Amino acid sequence: MIVFVRFNSSHGVPVELDAGASILHLKELVAKQQGVPAGRLRVIFAGKELPSDGSLQSCDLPQHSTVHVVLASPQQGQRSEVAGGSAQAPQSHLAVRVDSLTRVDLSASRLPTRPAAVLEDEENRPLDQPGPPDRRPRSSFYVFCKTVCKAVQPGKLRVRCHKCKQGTLTLSRGPSCWDDVLLPNRIPGACQFQDCDGSVAEFYLKCGAHPTSDSDTSVALDLITPNSRGIPCIACTDVTSPVLVYQCASRHAICLDCFRLYCVTRLNDRQFIHDAQIGYSLPCAAGCPDSLIKELHHFHALGEEQYERYLRYGAEECVLQMAGVLCPAPGCGAGLLPEPGQRRVQCQQGDGLGCGFVFCRECKASYHDGDCSAALLPGPRDAVMQGFVTDEEAARQASWERATRETIQNTTRPCPRCRAPVEKSGGCMHMTCPQAQCRFEWCWLCGVEWNRECMGDHWFG
Secondary structure, eight states: OEEEEEETTOOOEEEEOOTTOBHHHHHHHHHHHHTSOGGGEEEEETTEEOOTTOBTTTTTOOTTEEEEEEEOOHHHHHHHHHHHGGGTSOOOTTOOOOOOGGGOOOGGGTSOSSOOOOOBOTTSOBTTSSOOTTOOOOOOEEEEETTTTOEEEEEEEEEEETTTOOSOEEESSOOOSHHHHHSSSOSBEEEOSTTOOOOBEEEEEEESSSOOOTTOOBEEOTTEEOOTTOOOOTTTOOOOSSEEEOOSTTOOEEEHHHHHHHHHHHHHTTOOEEETTTEEEOOOTTOOTTOOOSOGGGGGGGOHHHHHHHHHHHHHHHHHHTTOEEOOSTTTOOEEOOOTTOOEEEOOOBTTBOOOOEEETTTOSBOOSSOHHHHHSOOOOOOOOTTOOOOHHHHHHHHHHHHHHHHHHHHEEEOTTTOOEEEOOSSOSEEEOOOTTTOOEEETTTOSBOOHHHHHHHTTO
8 A cells, every 4th residue: 555654744755655564664664764763753644653563454544645754852742741631641531542533533513312323334234234444434524626516526634734734743642522533632642743833623525536735625514424323314214325304403414306396496596595694595494493594505415516506596596685685687687786776787897797787776777868668669560661571470479478478567566565466366455576595475466575574564454
């Protein structure tokens, strides 16, 4: 197997070793190359100093892992023993023994609180099925890889010193929940890098589908987790893995296929919710309160095409929330922020955006003088033009279109907020705009926002 070795945080040098090779053998190879005593070398991987008598396999080093080898001074050794001594000493009920971060189980803070089953191994096979006898439970993390894969992928959790940004920090305890990973300054440690006195751990995740550089980090999708407890999907009731677990009180789980279908359906109907703090998001599919997805990168699970629609609709909703308008020209839809009360709006062109269309803010038609309803009426029929030949079928179709416009004008009224035509086919005077991005509630008679006076005076006409 290939292991990348970084001596004193230099560039990684590939070293080929057997999976059963010991950490001591790795130290001896580095000591021979660097001309230093092997006894003073320390091998650090994922927040833990690896013991000399352990093997690469037992220390859970996957292929193409990067290990940090540091030359420890006596002062560093004493400082590390003080800061990291709790890793060997008896732990309090809040501390977690330091182990490889690839074996950390953070599912308890996401999955429902029910008896936990064993986690799945890296081949997604339950560990109670036949397999190598020395297999230990593994946890899986999921990320959105924005560089190579551009997709949701299994991830790997890593840690570095908050001060020098090197991976030479050893943890005093392992993370026990997602807050330990996502929130800063939660877990102390001791940085072994020369002349660095850093004592705070900084966690980050990388894509596990390909080798990564130090700067190639990925966004943690903390709501996506292996279904280690066999929880059925809230929609299809199948038991699959992985699942997305909503942070509602019931911790509802939904499989990724149903999550995509749920999001696309809501996206088609423009039923996403625009939250001032979170952004354009969705709540739990069961309608639970206070369950909006806070990390919007989870919507990358929709795929590239649908995610582009999600971004576009989110931007449009943001413009409308700011009392802006969208250019009504076909194929444009640019967001515009005209001055309050400004009726004539021009879609500005520049940097490949905008089309130059000038339209009326009230009716969204080409700009005109006078009342909007008059502008939409067909003009007076002129006398038959001499020498002009008409097509009978075209004339009949034009008559139907004119009748349609007249019917719409006689049977509908524009929404007071977005000016979309709304038809009243019976019932009370309490109207709700059918446009998903508007949903304004207003009175059919008064043309104002629905209020108690309308309710008392003419709710039913």
